[in-house]
Amino acid sequence: MTERDAFNLAEEFAKVDFNEKRLEKRFRKTMETLSKDPQKSIYGSSANRAEAKAIYISTTCWATISLTRAKYCRLIAPRPSGI
Numbered sequence: 001m002t003e004r005d006a007f008n009l010a011e012e013f014a015k016v017d018f019n020e021k022r023l024e025k026r027f028r029k030t031m032e033t034l035s036k037d038p039q040k041s042i043y044g045s046s047a048n049r050a051e052a053k054a055i056y057i058s059t060t061c062w063a064t065i066s067l068t069r070a071k072y073c074r075l076i077a078p079r080p081s082g083i
């Protein structure tokens with residue numbers, strides 16, 4: 001694999017926007033931790049129990065944000081004509 005083909009976390013997640021810098025920083029750190037060895041479990045990838053717990057809590061928060069945004073977007077999205 002060439003350097004050009006390598007997965008670039010900074011580019012991949014540059015546009016992440018949770019409207020809270022702390023969550024965005026935690027997201028990037030989590031992705032960096034998990035991408036080092038994707039075959040490992042969250043606990044196996046983490047440096048210690050505290051980091052694993054932070055990852056589990058953070059992913060719950062991100063899922064909630066994503067679901068909330070998805071519901072909001074469906075509410076305000078224009079409906080196709082004829083429906």
